[in-house]
Amino acid sequence: MTSTRVHAFTADDVLGDHDATALAALIRAGDVSAREAADAAVARVRQVEPALQAVAVAAFDAPALQDDGPLAGVPTFVKDNTDYRGLPTGHGSAAFRARPAKKHAPFTEQFLASGMTVLGKTRLPEFGFNATTEYPGGDAVRNPWHTGHSAGGSSGGSAALVAAGAVPIAHANDGGGSIRIPAACCGLVGLKPTRGRMVASEQGRRLPIDVVCDGVLSRTVRDTAAFYAAAERHWQSPKLPPLGLVEGPSERRLRIGLLLDSPTGVVTDDETRAAVTATAAALEKQGHEVEPCTLPLDPRFEGDFITYWGMLSFLASATGRLLLDRHFDGRRMDGLSLGLRTRYRRRIAATPAVLRRLRQASRAAYESALGRYDLLLSPVLAHTTPELGHLSPDVPYEELMRRLTSYVAFTPLNNVSGSPAISVPGAKRTADGMPVGVMLSARDGDERTLLEVAYALEGEREWPRIQAPATDEA
Template structure:
């Protein structure tokens, strides 16, 4: 039996977003300890059904200074937090406690948040759902029989349920934007270099990984990025500062409804994106059909790159994760991706070159005459649990993923920013996400447009069961 799960109750967290809670802390009306205790109680109430939490700190690590001082949160379990294991969602090894914080963890903590623990993700973040070969899945609080998305699915479940107002996420092919779309949240994948470099990403031939947060309001996302810039201004990028509302400039926005990979957008998703386009036109923006002239090899090359990452996890596992790592215990998706890359090993220079140069040309062409692009986040609505399980035979699963994750990977290869926003709901009441994409360094325009859409098409978070 499926149901809706919400953590929201009559406590001090109420329905406040992170910005409101931080203001209450600064005014002395609430303390970080009180907020952390209320959030812990909320998590305790819902996590038995959602299975979103990987590990918890025995006592919350309270934050007291910063733009988001005292706001309770979680770190995704592929990022080191000193004293907690980093499990990467994998059964191939037993994680040891991290000896130090990852660079991004330090940037996150600088905002003043209080950390309660870590959230679950699919094995090494490869899947677009937070499901496992032999463990319970993370469940979508809007409808627990459905996927919460991936790979930041545990974080999305907690934020959507109202257990915490924001949580860490990262994105190597859509892993911030996909769970945002599945769970009715705001998720910004930033420009490459906007935040401190992800430790894994900076070692890759193409750094596709971007850290960030999942939130329920645009202003929470904007506040996080302002806090991150307080900690470290992004070298070589325009300063962002605190974006506090809509911009005045009217934009030319390109509309893309179907993926150039050949994946066809389903009717409910198409209707949500079209309704968003109509709302933007009423706001005075120009929306016109556009195209993404992707090379016909892009999809296969991206999957092969994905396979290279799985291959490296298996080959370097004992060095990276300890002598107890056993590659044979990686799940079916990871094994299938590894095998795909082994069969393409000699073509590595060629597909990397195609990805780098082809995407650069595609991005330049797509934004010629356009300030933003409006697309779906995903080609179809949130699937039921099991549809993308790593236990589905690999060839069938990779086909399903290709027809689902058809819009998000381009920004990871290009290093450009993209914002997922709630765009509507299905007939069954599940959220549908829409995506705005911008040129390199232009998070400001994304956030300003997000504020506009939030004002004219306000989205209702889960507040009661």
């Protein structure tokens, strides 16, 4: 297969190959100005956007430059399901007309406390429901590693821009894998934090189970660590241990459980399995003990999660007229959203039992699996990144759900249980050079261990670089 890569990395501007941490240091030292960094990022976005289609709303003309915060002056984007004052919030949906937000969302305030410069908003699938950023009739967000492939979802627009080098870091959030999935597809670092680590959204507070957590996508572990340290300076959860700035690997040796196939019964494909087993070997080389484990998940979990997913679609439709736009037209929701809504309506009476099982059984299964381990190692996804169209909302609903459940088979448990997990590039890539993500999961509040192990893996073998030739060794 001929690889079509798209990136904006160059030595001819102030961004160079710098990650957010390095760029912030240059800005603090006065070697680069925040304006120069923003202008260079805008030029890069304009270069790749025709191929990637990652931007929902551009705010290039007069970005709010900040001079305070650990990442002051670093250019970035906010995902288009989170309010940023003065910019519309479209949620990836054609069912209503987005209007400029009157104020920042609580997380936006926390995000901006880092000092970053927001250049606009990135695209997501409708209401963040899909694992790819595609829309009825086309105009998908494309993967910069291969523009014929998905960039993942739902934070696909952010992932595409970061992987392509347009910006070093961008906002993402995760309700069933939406940070970790695009990180896996695009060769990035994506940490889904513990529930309550970040300030809660107004919508999340009203849900019976708040499955959505905000965070970032980055190209380096230290950028993700720097963001969480900066966010904690703005607001720190009183229910979780402080995280602080994690600056490198630990000397501690861990016991890690290895989960190759999904507890939902989905068998991992060969190339994904190879990436995970190679990562396990790298961890063993570092002195960690890695052994196969099981996760005794209630067989009803998959169906229960889909029911909850459907409830979210039902609520989006039922409340859209009030919360989004008085002209909200639920009939214009895409095929996935409509299918989920219809399925939920047929099963609405089961809601109390579903919520009870999701709260109790999934939590018990996760804690049981971690009982004798410090971390769990698994794939992020059950198979490698699909071509565009495979998960399109134009695919008939029943077939699309079959494809989604055969793909997104590992990530949702962390959202329901509230536990933290991180996606990092695996130690092997696919035969045609695409990255494959691996996932590490931990106990509540233990993002520090996840970041420390991610640092160690990053130092073990240089992760794939999109600037390298498509034929480089996988």
